[in-house]
Amino acid sequence: MTDSMKITNYTQEFITDDNKPFDSAHASTLLELKDGGILAAWFGGAWEKNPDVAIWTAIRDKDGWGQPVKAADVRGIAMWNPVLFRKEDGKIILFYKVGKLISEWVTWYMESEDEGHTFSEPQELVPGDIGGRGPVKNKPIRLSDGTVLAPGSLEGELWDGFVDISKDDCRTWERSDLVPLHRLAITDKGVHNVQVIDRPYDRHYIYGKGIIQPTLWEDRDGKVHMLCRSSSSRIIRSDSEDGGRTWCLAYDTGLPNNNSGIDLVKLKNGDLVLVYNPRENLPGYYKGPRTPLSVALSRDNGETFEIICTLEDQRGDYCYPSVICNDDNKIMITYTWKREKIVYVSFTLED
Template sequence: MQKDLLMNKLPTAFCHASTVCVLRDGGVLCCWFGGTHEGEADVAIYGSRYSHGRWSEPAKLADGAEANWNPVLFYRNDGVLQLFYKEGQQIASWRTLVMLSDDDGRTWSTPAELVQWDASGGRGPVRNKPVRLASGRVLAGASTEHGIWQAFADISDDDGVTWRKSAPVVIAGLEYAAGERTADSDIAVSQQSFYGRGVIQPSLWQSADKSVHMLLRSSEGHVYRSDSKDEGVTWCAAYPLEMPNNNSGLDLVRTDDGAIYLVCNPVAANWGMRSPLTLFKSTDEGATWQKLLDLETEPGEFSYPAIIAHDGVIYITYTHNRQNIACVRIPIVNI
């Protein structure tokens, strides 16, 4: 296992919520958001490129008039790299912007709203990378935070040009009183995050039988799951797994051999500690999970992981105490 910290000097007061992709030239691009404090108007999207054995100095990629959040990188089939991100002071009403690059992230187009006619609350990927199904359909894991949090899949059959929403994914019978604060925590998130209850931020995969599945962050102490038999159009009610969840981000990737690798904080408390950060593996389409290794175990915040697989290597990036972004590379043969 090789672990890098991307920055010698953080250009902002904090950093958080990384995304990662392997570029066509063999390099690696990582993006995140940072500023004075999560949710402030000066929070922008930054990126760093790994090439020739080193990470470049962070560069500001997007800086809107309002707070920016949750970048997501994803290649279209035509080789155009997309950078999705959120903009807005309020999570409940933020909107999704997208920039395009035809030179592997060296230059970017002007930001444009992903779905102009239904922007409020966010469309497209809310935090984790989309998945391209065997049919060519692209599904992006999305969610909204209006009291009762709920998830959905945003569906594109033209490689990300247009999108339509799936049926919602909710925890059946969940109750929430408007304006109720559901937790207190020392984690340095925007205070608005402590209002609301449910499931958000899906991570998706397609199984061998062509059904589609999502694992979800929840406020209920467990990772939740939902399944679809029609390529993401409709979903069953979200149901809990034995895997703990601390109401923080998770991500997964399914490799060519059918194994699924999940990285998360296995802590069973709403807004609980964001350590340890642990890698798990499933060889039965997520029915059971085997712990492989802890990436971090010391007290601190090691959170919001992003995971991809490329050419026999697992890449994981994550928030490292909000003062750096870590990138771990693990050959699959070693795990």
């Protein structure tokens, strides 16, 4: 499938140096700026969930990465999972979560009119909502009719995926139906995270809590699709024929998943680029190793993927990728490096 695909202009670098103003960094997002620069954001602090965790941003221009800037902070409450997106009016919107527990998340957002140098005062995305509306980790997409879909999920005793739908350029949101799941509880004591191996198999069976953190694309026929992180040792897919309002019963793609975040982007020609850890959960455990971190390409609307590049393959924690592209087939990726730093990668795909 990828015999003629060539990777050129490869760049890989840390966004911050060793003198960064936080010990831990995770859950990055990125956006290409109008002048060709890059805006990145992530959460950073002593460690995940710590009350000092804030949202940080940095800008890459022709001279490299600028110093990180604390963009959002709520004293005494942890912050999580920033997501960047450009609105139709040209403003950049930065979504993020606030809350001590994931089940208590409130989604806030800020806007920038100067390409990420400054942001407006924060506002709640959906006033009064608890649990996390809007994008949970990965970027929204804009459909061919202008509708914005934000990939969301809920994390409590069970995990469920959905999309938030905006018809007015991110001003108001309507939540879709939850993605239907055929969950299998392994014992009568409740839902447990397990490996698929040696269990009854059906492509619609979901073992464990469920699915979270979707990544989205719209195909040439106007259908919308999602791939999801799962507790089932596989990347799980669902499809929508009505613009994301309802979804088919979720099913196994056959791609391994280590219960860690993934992301995908659609290229101008319709090909898909997926960044993920091609590992399953460890036997008897609910997670798997977060290495290697690989890039895969699909030329058949996500039916099959072939790994074309490995970003990291040493022992360590390399995870939570974010990926975007431009019309020149330039692929831009950020990801977590050992929970200490954020790495930026860019390359061009050529046939």
